[in-house]
Amino acid sequence: MICFVIIVLYFLLAGFTYLAELCDWQVGPTRWAEEAGESYEPPSSKNIFGTDIFGQSVLRKTLYGTKISITVALFASFISITIGVPLGAIAGYFRGFVDEVIVWIYSTLSSIPYLLLIMAFAVVLRDKTLFGHKLTGITAVYLALGLTSWVGICRLIRGEVIKHRKREYVLAAMSYGCGDWRIISKHLIPNVFHIIIIDFSLRFVTFIHAEVILSFLGLGEAERPSWGAMIDDARIELSRGVWWQMAAATVAIFFISLALNIVGDALRDSLDPKLRIQ
Amino acid sequence: MTTYIIRRLLYIIPIVFGVLLLTFVLFTLVGGDISIEIAGKGATQETIDEIRKERGLNKPLFLSWDSQFINHFKNALTFDFGRSRDREPVIDKIKRGVGPSLALTVPMFFGVVIISVSLALIVAFVRGSIWDNLAVVICVAGMSIPYLSFILFGQYFLAYKWGFFPVFFSPDLTPAQYVTLPVLIGIVAGLGGSLRFYRTVMLDEMRSDYVRTAFAKGLSTRRVLFKHVLKNAMIPIITRVVLSIPFLFLGSLLLERFFGIPGLGYLMVEAIGSRDYFVINAMTFIWAILFVVFNVLTDVCYALVDPRISFE
Numbered sequence: 215m216i217c218f219v220i221i222v223l224y225f226l227l228a229g230f231t232y233l234a235e236l237c238d239w240q241v242g243p244t245r246w247a248e249e250a251g252e253s254y255e256p257p258s259s260k261n262i263f264g265t266d267i268f269g270q271s272v273l274r275k276t277l278y279g280t281k282i283s284i285t286v287a288l289f290a291s292f293i294s295i296t297i298g299v300p301l302g303a304i305a306g307y308f309r310g311f312v313d314e315v316i317v318w319i320y321s322t323l324s325s326i327p328y329l330l331l332i333m334a335f336a337v338v339l340r341d342k343t344l345f346g347h348k349l350t351g352i353t354a355v356y357l358a359l360g361l362t363s364w365v366g367i368c369r370l371i372r373g374e375v376i377k378h379r380k381r382e383y384v385l386a387a388m389s390y391g392c393g394d395w396r397i398i399s400k401h402l403i404p405n406v407f408h409i410i411i412i413d414f415s416l417r418f419v420t421f422i423h424a425e426v427i428l429s430f431l432g433l434g435e436a437e438r439p440s441w442g443a444m445i446d447d448a449r450i451e452l453s454r455g456v457w458w459q460m461a462a463a464t465v466a467i468f469f470i471s472l473a474l475n476i477v478g479d480a481l482r483d484s485l486d487p488k489l490r491i492q
Numbered sequence: 493m494t495t496y497i498i499r500r501l502l503y504i505i506p507i508v509f510g511v512l513l514l515t516f517v518l519f520t521l522v523g524g525d526i527s528i529e530i531a532g533k534g535a536t537q538e539t540i541d542e543i544r545k546e547r548g549l550n551k552p553l554f555l556s557w558d559s560q561f562i563n564h565f566k567n568a569l570t571f572d573f574g575r576s577r578d579r580e581p582v583i584d585k586i587k588r589g590v591g592p593s594l595a596l597t598v599p600m601f602f603g604v605v606i607i608s609v610s611l612a613l614i615v616a617f618v619r620g621s622i623w624d625n626l627a628v629v630i631c632v633a634g635m636s637i638p639y640l641s642f643i644l645f646g647q648y649f650l651a652y653k654w655g656f657f658p659v660f661f662s663p664d665l666t667p668a669q670y671v672t673l674p675v676l677i678g679i680v681a682g683l684g685g686s687l688r689f690y691r692t693v694m695l696d697e698m699r700s701d702y703v704r705t706a707f708a709k710g711l712s713t714r715r716v717l718f719k720h721v722l723k724n725a726m727i728p729i730i731t732r733v734v735l736s737i738p739f740l741f742l743g744s745l746l747l748e749r750f751f752g753i754p755g756l757g758y759l760m761v762e763a764i765g766s767r768d769y770f771v772i773n774a775m776t777f778i779w780a781i782l783f784v785v786f787n788v789l790t791d792v793c794y795a796l797v798d799p800r801i802s803f804e
Contacts, residue, residue: 322510325787326780329745330760334772337764338518419636426638427746431764445640449750452648464641471636 217473217480224470227277228284275439276462282429282440283470286355287421291414293360298367299410303398305368306375316372320365331362332424336433355434359421367413374406408485415478419471426467441467496795500788511780516564519769573774576763582774585759592661593755595671597744600678605733608683612690613717616698627687634684642681643750646673661752674747686732693728697721726797734790737783 305316323331335358378384379402387397428434429442441463448460567573573582615627650673651657657673697703698721706716745757752758756775763771 318506318510322507322514325507325511325783326514326776327783330776330779333760333764334515334518334776337767337772338522338769423638426640430640430746431749431761433764441638442640445638445644448644452644453652460641460644464638467638467641468633468636471638472633475632475636 217476220469220473221477224280224473225284228281272444272459272462275444275459276441276466278439279441279444279463280466280470282352282434282438283422283425283467286352286359286425286434287418289356290359290363290421291417293356294364294367294417295410295414297360298364299371299403300398301364302368302371303375303402303406306372307379307394307398307402309376313372316368320368323362324365328362329424329427332358332428333431333433335362336428340433352434355425355428358428359424363417363421366417367410370409370413371406374409375402378402378405412478412482412485415474415481419474419478422467422470422474426463493795497788497792500791504784504788507784508781511777512565512568515568515773515776516561519773520560520564568777573777574770576768576771582770585771586756586774586778589754589756589759591755592753593744593748593757596674596678596747596753596755599671600675600682600744601737603675603679604682604686605729607679608686608690609722609729611683611687612694613722615687615691616694616721617713617717619695619698627691631684631688631691634681635688637681639681639746643674643677643746646677646680647750650676661754670751670753674751674753678747686736689732690725690729693725694721697725700724723797727794730790730793730797734786734793737786 301316301320305313326334336354339354339357383405384397384401387401392401425434425440426442426445429440430446431442432446434440434442444459444463448456448463451457451459571583576582576585611627615624618624658670661670702724703716703720706720711719744755745760747753748755748757749761759771760775762768763775
């Protein structure tokens, strides 16, 4: 329950940062690489997490990083679910040649190490134009994460649909004269929906960690702060004894991941008793 | 058995084809012609043309025996990946990186597997006790701390502040010197996830009838755990072990970046920084091949450890 509250809190923070930006409230500076105060001020009552090299409040940077991480994870999940669920359902329902092609595609993708694949996508997609939009660093990250991570959910859905396609309710729908697409969308997908929810909650953590690593490597958001970029800054700062930027990012990532891990497990236990972890 | 292995080996062909198709689409079709970028600002058209010619970028994409598409396949299958942006053959760079990378990942890999499997056996034995619960809490907490933070804190305290280990790689250190701390960090960071996984596997086994029988006939705990449970838990362990091999790459990539170890991960980070498609392409292909081969090996291992698996 507490974990659920933590997750909601993170989402609210992310939403608030959006709103603040949208309504142009002066909660955060718009130029992050500009002098804003004393450099490297240790945590105090004025700046709870201290300040960075430009004197920007680390607390604000952390909040902004929350927004970036949550957005990336949401978009990437959305992309991977929109690709993975239909493909998995189609493969499992029709079997035969379609199944073989889809399995071939995902076996190919999954034979390349996940992080390497994401990085290859992110590097290539960066600064490319897609439907008239120039892909900036962070959009390339959404796409790279989404386009590479649908494999897991696709495989799960396919397996589950194969189990379900000979069940009575599907046969009943068939004998009623339901079309294939109607059976898939109205009968099969709702019945395997719990898998989507479990996968979503567990994958969210992976996305957040992947985003941190990508921004750390300089593939993510370039101009605005993110947790990964904060850790990258901290790499140099630590030797000067500046630990607060590092600590703030770690704590922020730690709590959201912990909460998501626990909620994910709880969801799995209650929605899918077969997979229960004792 | 032989037919089984041959069939599994044949399965590699479509996957390799798929990987090559994917890298072609990514780096040639989507990535596009980067010769202008290589030539740099203010380069003349001749320089650009020369680079294109040298890298075969002036050839037609498809529909010719000498097209880029065919050459992409030909080059990859002969492990000839051309030259990187600094004109050194890519394959030489990769060969140079293999040694340091293996020095780092192999001990780390065995460390994680051995420690977490033994801990999992112990934890599974004391299941339900306070120690068990404590272990689970520590595991989940460990999984939630970002990998980067493990590395940074470890490097800062153990190497920089307290001076137990060298902070960075330097050529005059022996592998044992520069690799110890990264390996330790890798083991600690990887332990949470694997311990929790193996614990679940062991618990599933502990509840089986054969364990009760073994205890009932008066076997010692050690014998039951190591002789019966471990043997039966081998299948999920092997799957996990082999499937985590590609993740060694992630570990070594970040660790190598932090400690300046000139391995494959370091090479990859450099290539990302300079948008060196040639290196990234080669790495993607080689890792995919390794992964597929290891996958086939797992299936063979299954057959070896579990006589119930048929080769049909």
